[in-house]
Amino acid sequence: MAESVWTRPRRGKEQPALTRAQIVAEAIRLLDADGLDTLSMRNLGTRLGAGATSLYRHVANKDELIELVVDEVYGELENPAAERWRGSLTAAAHSVRAMILRHPWMASVLGQVGLSYLGPNVMRLNESLLAALETDGFTLEDADQAVSAVVSYVIGMSTAEAAWLTTLARSGRAEAEWVADLRPAALAAAEPYPRLRALLERTDDTPDATREDNFTYGLNRLLDGLEHRP
Amino acid sequence: MAESVWTRPRRGKEQPALTRAQIVAEAIRLLDADGLDTLSMRNLGTRLGAGATSLYRHVANKDELIELVVDEVYGELENPAAERWRGSLTAAAHSVRAMILRHPWMASVLGQVGLSYLGPNVMRLNESLLAALETDGFTLEDADQAVSAVVSYVIGMSTAEAAWLTTLARSGRAEAEWVADLRPAALAAAEPYPRLRALLERTDDTPDATREDNFTYGLNRLLDGLEHRP
DNA sequence: GTCAAGTGCGTACGTCGTGCGCTAAGGTGG
DNA sequence: CCACCTTAGCGCACGACGTACGCACTTGAC
Numbered sequence: 001m002a003e004s005v006w007t008r009p010r011r012g013k014e015q016p017a018l019t020r021a022q023i024v025a026e027a028i029r030l031l032d033a034d035g036l037d038t039l040s041m042r043n044l045g046t047r048l049g050a051g052a053t054s055l056y057r058h059v060a061n062k063d064e065l066i067e068l069v070v071d072e073v074y075g076e077l078e079n080p081a082a083e084r085w086r087g088s089l090t091a092a093a094h095s096v097r098a099m100i101l102r103h104p105w106m107a108s109v110l111g112q113v114g115l116s117y118l119g120p121n122v123m124r125l126n127e128s129l130l131a132a133l134e135t136d137g138f139t140l141e142d143a144d145q146a147v148s149a150v151v152s153y154v155i156g157m158s159t160a161e162a163a164w165l166t167t168l169a170r171s172g173r174a175e176a177e178w179v180a181d182l183r184p185a186a187l188a189a190a191e192p193y194p195r196l197r198a199l200l201e202r203t204d205d206t207p208d209a210t211r212e213d214n215f216t217y218g219l220n221r222l223l224d225g226l227e228h229r230p
Numbered sequence: 231m232a233e234s235v236w237t238r239p240r241r242g243k244e245q246p247a248l249t250r251a252q253i254v255a256e257a258i259r260l261l262d263a264d265g266l267d268t269l270s271m272r273n274l275g276t277r278l279g280a281g282a283t284s285l286y287r288h289v290a291n292k293d294e295l296i297e298l299v300v301d302e303v304y305g306e307l308e309n310p311a312a313e314r315w316r317g318s319l320t321a322a323a324h325s326v327r328a329m330i331l332r333h334p335w336m337a338s339v340l341g342q343v344g345l346s347y348l349g350p351n352v353m354r355l356n357e358s359l360l361a362a363l364e365t366d367g368f369t370l371e372d373a374d375q376a377v378s379a380v381v382s383y384v385i386g387m388s389t390a391e392a393a394w395l396t397t398l399a400r401s402g403r404a405e406a407e408w409v410a411d412l413r414p415a416a417l418a419a420a421e422p423y424p425r426l427r428a429l430l431e432r433t434d435d436t437p438d439a440t441r442e443d444n445f446t447y448g449l450n451r452l453l454d455g456l457e458h459r460p
Numbered sequence: 461g462t463c464a465a466g467t468g469c470g471t472a473c474g475t476c477g478t479g480c481g482c483t484a485a486g487g488t489g490g
Numbered sequence: 491c492c493a494c495c496t497t498a499g500c501g502c503a504c505g506a507c508g509t510a511c512g513c514a515c516t517t518g519a520c
Contacts, residue, residue: 018498040476053478054499062477107341111389118419127423134425144429148390149383149448156386157379159341189348193357195364199374218379221455222448228458229451248468270507281469283509288467292508 018050020058024068028103031069035166036105066109071119073103079128086223088132089150092125093219096151097158104162104169110155146226153222157215175207248280250288254298258333261299265396266335296339301349303333309358316453318362319380322355323449326381327388334392334399340385376456383452387445405437 026048031039041062042052059065076099080091100106126147133143171178183200190196204210256278261269271292272282289295306329310321330336356377363373401408413430420426434440 041478042476050498051500052476053480053501056478057498108338109341111337111339111341111393113393118416120419123420123423123426127426130425140425140428143425145444145447146451148444149387149451152386152390152448153379153383153452154386155389156382156384159385159389160378160382163341163343186348189350190353193353195360195370195373196353196357198370214375214378217375218382218452221376221379221459222383222452223455224458225451225453225455228454271509272507282507283470283511284468286509 018048018054018058020068022048023055023058023065024072027065027069028072031105032103035170036108067113067119070106070109070113071121073099073106074119074121074125076102077121077125079125080132082132085133085136085138086227088129089146089223090219092129093150093154096154097161097215100155100158100162101165104166107159107162107166110159142229149226150219150222153218157218161211161215179204179207248278248284248288250298252278253285253288253295254302257295257299258302261335262333265400266338297343297349300336300339300343301351303329303336304349304351304355306332307351307355309355310362312362315363315366315368316457318359319376319453320449322359323380323384326384327391327445330385330388330392331395334396337389337392337396340389372459379456380449380452383448387448391441391445409434409437 023044027039027044030044030047040052041055045052045055048055055065059068077092077095080088080095082088082091129147130140130143133146134140138146168175168178173181186200187197190200253274257269257274260274260277270282271285275282275285278285285295289298307322307325310318310325312318312321359377360370360373363376364370368376398405398408403411416430417427420430
């Protein structure tokens, strides 16, 4: 186990130095693979072939790392390039939902870091949505309220989906059998409530599609309301 | 510091035994006062005049404690007793928002525990909303989608508010001065985006009222859309 | 009076975030 | 070619965390 001077690996340019971008990228990879609570500085350091405390040369602390990670993930959203406001909002909504489902740990993090966030990638998307609404007759105030309403809806809905998918993933089972296993307990708990029972008794062969339908249904109602606003 | 047999406090019925309800209640008090990350089993135990590990006689682990806490807080919601569906949903929405603002740490927790949750208090509220919608002509499916859309909107919006209020509270300043301090940085970050800049340049004398207005604006648009659903 | 059940706690293990000070690797001026 | 300086990485250590384990004690039933 003793390591002499000669076997100790040399540190030089042959081993690319740690950079902030690498750290953030690896953190996202780890989060996607193993979830939020297995992200530790030690763990992340090891994955990068470095000691835990080496990361602190590039990142102030874990909270800052998470802020960086969040904005990096926001960077996956591309600016919607639709012709009318409704198309832009729809595209953005689906894009945000897809992002959260790709990175379910975002659901846990958004509650801590907030949505009104100064990262550059968030601002870019916001501005382009405001622009789309404004050119279609919204006042700036209305546009602001509309965007935050839609974003709130999307985040609320996707958060719930992500939380479900996370517990599902932790169970390690297929969705169908997991639901089948849970059903007795759920039915027992819903026993006094006929409507909940009725909903639980339906079986769903295509849960993914159902979730997406639910999402677009609510989104469309909200957009309808915005379209015919007083 | 040495404690003899004679000074050691006797354990008997004079000191009321630890109960699950007491533990949950004290946990909520601690969370409201100091936030999510200062809730530790040791801390909570000390507040109850008990050792940390004593809690494990009444609660399986910290995650279960949090589940209990969440359902207890849901219990604060009273069943809406409005005449028409729209009134019920509006009342429920405001009630949920108020609950989250009273307990801002709920924002961080909801992302982990999910919204579709088997606690008895959640089920009760859900059932009564479904009933209200159904008697006003919604099919059960439509009612289900409507309720989850509204709940998602409310949670998304309130989560953002709660996160802001939490960072505000951590800063220890009044909202006005905190905003004034942040403004230069925000304006600099928004520099390339004229609409964001325009929004930031407005000053707001009554931020609480503005937040509530924003909330009800989006809620009303969503309810409008549900009212005139195809 | 004896015993079973149940409650609280002391100790301990492994893990976490992170401050501190050392080492060693370029880069730079003589 | 050498002496110095800056800086990246690391070993160590500290205090706090969740929680498993087993002992000590109270209480209620018989």
